[in-house]
Structure formats: structure tokens, C-alpha cells
Amino acid sequence: MSQRILVVDDDKQIVRLVQSYLEQAGFVVLAAYDGEDAMRIIRRARPDLIVLDLMLPGRDGLDITRWLRADQTLPATPILMLTARVEDTDKILGLELGADDYLPKPFNP
Numbered sequence: 001m002s003q004r005i006l007v008v009d010d011d012k013q014i015v016r017l018v019q020s021y022l023e024q025a026g027f028v029v030l031a032a033y034d035g036e037d038a039m040r041i042i043r044r045a046r047p048d049l050i051v052l053d054l055m056l057p058g059r060d061g062l063d064i065t066r067w068l069r070a071d072q073t074l075p076a077t078p079i080l081m082l083t084a085r086v087e088d089t090d091k092i093l094g095l096e097l098g099a100d101d102y103l104p105k106p107f108n109p
Contacts, residue, residue: 010057
């Protein structure tokens with residue numbers, strides 16, 4: 001069974017770009033465009049990795065990370081933050097909350 005990756009970003013072009021590359025590499029890609037939808041997909045599909053934007057409608061990526069790391073019923077799913085927030089303080093906060101890595105936008109696919 002292929003590993004599932006959830007890509008969460010309110011920019012549909014970014015989701016399509018990341019999805020295209022990941023699918024070419026053999027992954028199954030799930031997509032969410034806001035925080036609430038991302039949380040529903042995480043609960044239901046239990047993805048193997050989450051690529052997560054910080055600035056989302058509804059719940060932001062930091063809130064989703066806090067929720068995911070606090071919920072003992074969910075596995076310790078790796079989180080890659082992919083965001084336009086490039087300040088060191090944003091990166092430190094994201095990593096301290098439990099993200100596994102932090103990639104600033106724009107990025108080279």
C-alpha cells in the first residue's frame with residue numbers, strides 16, 4: 001500500500017504542484033484547503049506525512065500542529081511546514097510545537 005501524504009494549503013496551485021511531484025514519486029496524495037478540513041482528513045485517513053501551510057482559513061497550521069501533538073489517539077505523524085512565514089521566530093515556534101521540518105516559500109519542487 002502506498003504511503004499517504006496530506007497537503008494542506010489554501011493556495012490550490014501549490015497543492016496541485018506538490019501533489020503532482022508526490023504522485024510521480026508513487027505517493028497517494030490527499031488535499032485540504034483549510035484547517036477544519038485538514039483536521040477531518042487527519043482523523044479519518046491517518047496520513048503518513050502532513051505538508052502543512054501555516055496561514056490557513058479557519059484553524060491555522062500552528063493550531064493544527066498543537067492539536068495533533070496533544071491528541072494521544074493520533075500517531076506521531078511527521079509534519080513538514082511549508083509556509084511563506086520566513087522569520088526565525090516562526091520557524092522556531094513551528095519546530096517547538098512539534099513540526100519535524102520547516103520549508104519556506106517560495107521553494108524549489
